Amino acid sequence: MWTKICGIRDAETARMVADLGASALGLNFYAPSPRCISVETAGEIAEAVSKNDVALVGLFVNHSLEDIETICQDISLDLLQLHGDESPEFLAKLAERLPNLPLIRAFRVREANLESIAAYLSDCDRCGKRPDYLLIDAYSPDAFGGTGKVAPWAVIQEYYQFTEWPPLILAGGLTPENVAEAIAAVQPFGVDTASGVESAPGIKSEELVASFLKRTKKA
Numbered sequence: 001m002w003t004k005i006c007g008i009r010d011a012e013t014a015r016m017v018a019d020l021g022a023s024a025l026g027l028n029f030y031a032p033s034p035r036c037i038s039v040e041t042a043g044e045i046a047e048a049v050s051k052n053d054v055a056l057v058g059l060f061v062n063h064s065l066e067d068i069e070t071i072c073q074d075i076s077l078d079l080l081q082l083h084g085d086e087s088p089e090f091l092a093k094l095a096e097r098l099p100n101l102p103l104i105r106a107f108r109v110r111e112a113n114l115e116s117i118a119a120y121l122s123d124c125d126r127c128g129k130r131p132d133y134l135l136i137d138a139y140s141p142d143a144f145g146g147t148g149k150v151a152p153w154a155v156i157q158e159y160y161q162f163t164e165w166p167p168l169i170l171a172g173g174l175t176p177e178n179v180a181e182a183i184a185a186v187q188p189f190g191v192d193t194a195s196g197v198e199s200a201p202g203i204k205s206e207e208l209v210a211s212f213l214k215r216t217k218k219a
């Protein structure tokens, strides 16, 4: 099971999470988030985990192509996560400019709006670039992510049985308590959490991260 701990804010936490065995660290460049970091801090984090076998995922919300490209010139990211309203055309242009970086496209779903993802993927096929992974997060009218709200697992699982979608990363309100149940219900490729392993907004708890990763591995 691929595991991403999102919203790492400093080098010490990055080392702790990488040493505990996470597959990926999310570096958040979305200014309104309590988990947002500067490019300088992202550089310190990259340096701190350069010897670990952990992927660095850059998290963007409606950034411009130029902004993403500039950040990628400074930091050696392994994947890009688009968590806003980025269009299929945008994905195609990004893939043209940064062809070696796999794309995770996040969707915030309510009970009934998985149909719109199917339509989005058809548009991607028309534009020439499908996301390499889908991240499905819970919907909130107030925020793009990191809300702690749980996504509708049963609906997601049902959809994945019948469609040829990119590998699924499940997010949204995952905690050490519910992650095993979520994996059993959805059977995703990977899981992602931000607030579910924090002691306060943006502050990762070693105990919660360790417990989350342990229960994920057992599931």
Ligand SMILES: O=C(O)c1ccccc1NCC(=O)[C@H](O)[C@H](O)COP(=O)(O)O
Residues within 6 Å of the ligand: 006, 007, 026, 028, 030, 033, 034, 035, 059, 061, 083, 137, 143, 144, 145, 146, 147, 148, 149, 171, 172, 173, 174, 192, 193, 194, 195, 196
């Ligand atoms: O974490 C944030 O603050 C955030 C803000 C805006 C867009 C995305 C954000 N996080 C992206 C993630 O990948 C989170 O892990 C995902 O939204 C789940 O968050 P949570 O429900 O807190 O586990």
